[in-house]
Amino acid sequence: MIARACWIAFWIFIGVGTAAIQIDRQSRYEPGLAEFVPKPARAFSQRHILVDALRDNDRAKAVEHARTLVARRPMPAEHLRLLSLAQLQAGQLEESSYSIQLAARRGWRDRPSQSTMLELALAARDQPEAARRFAALFVRGGGERTEMQELAERVFGPESDEARQVFAQIVAGADRWHRVFLGRAPLIFPPEALVDITERASASGARFDCQRLREASRRVERREQGRGGALLAAGRGC
Structure with missing residues (x-):
């Protein structure tokens, strides 16, 4: 029982x-x-x-x-x-x-976490960390273009030598990054910073696809006259 x-x-x-x-x-x-x-x-x-x-x-x-x-x-x-x-x-x-x-x-794909860490890095004036967090947001895609443009201005402004160098090394580190960078960066990065980062990435060994680079240069030229040719020159070998 x-x-x-x-x-x-x-x-x-x-x-x-x-x-x-x-x-x-x-x-x-x-x-x-x-x-x-x-x-x-x-x-x-x-x-x-x-x-x-x-x-x-x-x-x-x-x-x-x-x-x-x-x-x-x-x-x-x-x-x-x-x-x-x-x-x-x-x-x-x-x-x-x-x-x-x-x-x-x-x-790395959790956008709010990366955004928070990016803001903390900017507040601490930690340029390398800010560049890495921006890279996580950038490669993830999504988000408003204007929001990403504003972040790019803050991370890669005129006094951002360390941030630009770190991001250039990230771009140079993998072929996949070459394609993603040329596809999105012309619409987001300040043209002057884009040219500088491209030149640094090329110096670090990046070899960009010439057709993609030409397309990117045309987009940049529409945003700021004269910068398109500078981007072509920065991507050595095309």
Whole structure:
């Protein structure tokens, strides 16, 4: 009799657990279901619980929920970014800074994390780090063109020798970068900085496709007369 009761209880437990997991997974698409997921089963739903706490400015709860989210789903960089935000709201500045650095290191494709690190690098006047973070945003694509143009102006302005050198080395480091750089940079970079970076990349061993370089020079010429020819000259060998 006892064995039978234990067997029934076991299957009830399995059924309830399975249902909780299914509701948790469905909460990805229907956030309203998150509150119905039992705490031990929260994974996807934990993010919604955290976001609600952040919206309500419940600082202590937000940090607690964020830590739980990172513990249960540590891989997405977004979760570390949310932890950083919760810590920032709670006044935990050092912890917040550490969390956003981890998020940016783990998620090169997580645009908000990279944007935050770029702003921190600019504030610290760390040109090499700013160039690397800009590179992460640049190669990821997306974002408003005007936003990227403004960032490029700030990162690669007239006094940005170190930033330009670091970015040129990144461009020179892989053939894929040659294509991406010539395709996007003429629409984003200040023309003078674009010519300078291209020349530095060429000096570091980059060999640009001549047809792509000519197309890029025409785009630059439309933005600033005379710079198109300078870009062609900077891409040595074409």
